[in-house]
Amino acid sequence: MKDVIFWELRRRRxxxxxxxxxxxxxxxxxxxxxxSIRDQAGQLNQVINKLPEGVRGLKAGGAADxxxxxxxxxxxxxxxxxxxxxxxxxxxxxxGAGILGxxxxxxxxxxxxxxxxxxxxxxxxxxxxxxxxxxxxxxxxLITIIVLAPVFDMHVGTGKLALATLYTAIFSLxxxxxxxxxxATNRFTKRxxxxxxxxxxxxxxxxxxxxxxxxxxxxxxxxxPYHYFRPLDAFEGRWPHGALLYMAIVFIAGTTxxxxxxxxxxxx
Numbered sequence: 001m002k003d004v005i006f007w008e009l010r011r012r013r014x015x016x017x018x019x020x021x022x023x024x025x026x027x028x029x030x031x032x033x034x035x036s037i038r039d040q041a042g043q044l045n046q047v048i049n050k051l052p053e054g055v056r057g058l059k060a061g062g063a064a065d066x067x068x069x070x071x072x073x074x075x076x077x078x079x080x081x082x083x084x085x086x087x088x089x090x091x092x093x094x095x096g097a098g099i100l101g102x103x104x105x106x107x108x109x110x111x112x113x114x115x116x117x118x119x120x121x122x123x124x125x126x127x128x129x130x131x132x133x134x135x136x137x138x139x140x141x142l143i144t145i146i147v148l149a150p151v152f153d154m155h156v157g158t159g160k161l162a163l164a165t166l167y168t169a170i171f172s173l174x175x176x177x178x179x180x181x182x183x184a185t186n187r188f189t190k191r192x193x194x195x196x197x198x199x200x201x202x203x204x205x206x207x208x209x210x211x212x213x214x215x216x217x218x219x220x221x222x223x224x225p226y227h228y229f230r231p232l233d234a235f236e237g238r239w240p241h242g243a244l245l246y247m248a249i250v251f252i253a254g255t256t257x258x259x260x261x262x263x264x265x266x267x268x
Contacts, residue, residue, distance in 0.1 A: 001117065001121045001122075001124065001125040001128075002125075004112070004117070004122065004125035004126070004129070005125050005128050005129045005132065008099070008125075008126070008129035008133075009129060009132060009133060012133060016133055016136055016137065019091055019137050020136060020137050020140045020141075022087070023084070023087060023088070023137050023140065023141045024140055024141055024144045026083065026087065027079060027083075027084070027141055027144055027145060027148075028144060028148055030078055030079055030083065031079075031145070031148045031149060031151075031152050031154065032148075032152060034071070034074055034152050034153070034154055035152055035153060037074070038069045038074075038153075071149070071153075071154035071155065071156050072156060072160075072232070072235050073232075074154070075145075075149075075154070075156065075161075075164070075235070076164075076231050076232045076235060079145075080164050080165075080168050080231035080234075081229075081231050082205075084141070084165075084168050084172070085168060085171065085172050085205075085229075086202075086205075088134070088137070088138070088168070088169065088172035088173070089172045089175050089176070089201045089202070091134065091137065091172075091176070092130075092134060092172055092173045092174075092175055092176025092177070092179075093175055093176050093179050093194060093197045093198055093201065094176075094194070095130055095133060095134070095176055096130060096175075096176030096177055096178070096179035096180035096183070096193075096197065097176075097179040097180070097182075097183055097193045097194040097197065099126050099129065099130055099180060099183075100123075100126060100180065100183045100184055101183050101190065101193070104190075104267060109267055110267060113267070119262055119263050120259050120262075120263060123184060123258060123259060123262050124259075126180075127177075127180060127255070127258075130173075130176065130177070130180060131173065134169065134172075134173050134176070135169070138165060138166075138169040141165065142161065142162060142165040145161055145165065146158055146161055146162075149161070156235075160234075160235050160237075163234045163235070163237070164231050164234040164235050166234075167231060167234040167239065167243075168231055168234075170247055171225070171229055171243065171247065174225070174246070174247050174250045174251070175197050175200065175201040176197070177250055177251060177254055178193075178196070178197045178200065178250060178254065179193045179194055179196070179197035180193075180254075180258065181250075181254040181255070181257055181258040182196060182197070184258040184259075184261055184262040185257055185258055185260075185261030185262070185265070186261050186265050187265060187266070189261075200224075200225075201226075204221075204224035204225060204226040204227075205226045207220070207221050207224060207226075208221045208224050208226040208227040208229075209226075211227070225242075225243065225246045227242070228240050228241075228242030228243040228246060229243055230243070
């Protein structure tokens with residue numbers, strides 16, 4: 001199983017490198033503009049906070065008001081609520097859908113299973129390689145934030161930054177794990193894995209953010225994970241119960257479903 005994990009990471013090293021560079025550079029650019037935005041924060045805050053609540057919710061990240069002169073509010077609204085999740089969800093979904101799907105499409109999955117490794121161990125190895133690949137990108141991004149934040153006069157505790165990054169990373173990875181589980185479970189869910197994960201993630205983001213503008217959305221969005229995603233709570237040392245429950249269901253129930261389904265279904 002260990003060999004499968006390292007082999008997967010080795011053959012993906014170029015892609016991991018470029019995803020890491022992209023995440024690090026994007027975060028660095030956003031941090032770099034903080035001093036300029038802080039100097040004009042008064043006017044910008046007035047403009048943003050006068051927007052309709054639903055439109056403001058697309059970037060507010062669960063906060064009632066946006067205060068761009070405050071480092072935590074800036075990090076929450078500009079990095080952790082939208083920018084990193086959007087980038088990382090794309091990475092997680094494409095890898096979650098492809099880590100088994102591409103093997104099966106290229107007819108190399110049978111060769112892996114011809115080795116002395118069970119389907120369960122192969123599936124676990126693939127899941128761990130997905131987590132490891134994602135963890136490399138997230139860790140490099142966290143180190144970048146920790147190093148650059150003080151340079152641009154953003155003095156936030158390392159523990160708070162680590163907790164917010166971990167929270168955002170696990171939340172983003174969950175959508176890729178949904179795609180991975182659907183790829184493994186059966187032939188029908190395999191075909192709609194990426195589409196379903198994209199709709200559930202980005203569709204949920206838009207609906208949850210706009211629910212304040214449409215009363216009929218208030219009840220349906222309670223079933224969408226983005227409704228419970230509040231990085232600001234992580235900065236304050238709290239983990240929302242709704243988000244924790246969602247992530248527990250995805251990783252625990254999803255793993256069970258994937259193992260049972262993958263052991264029974266035919267390899268195409």
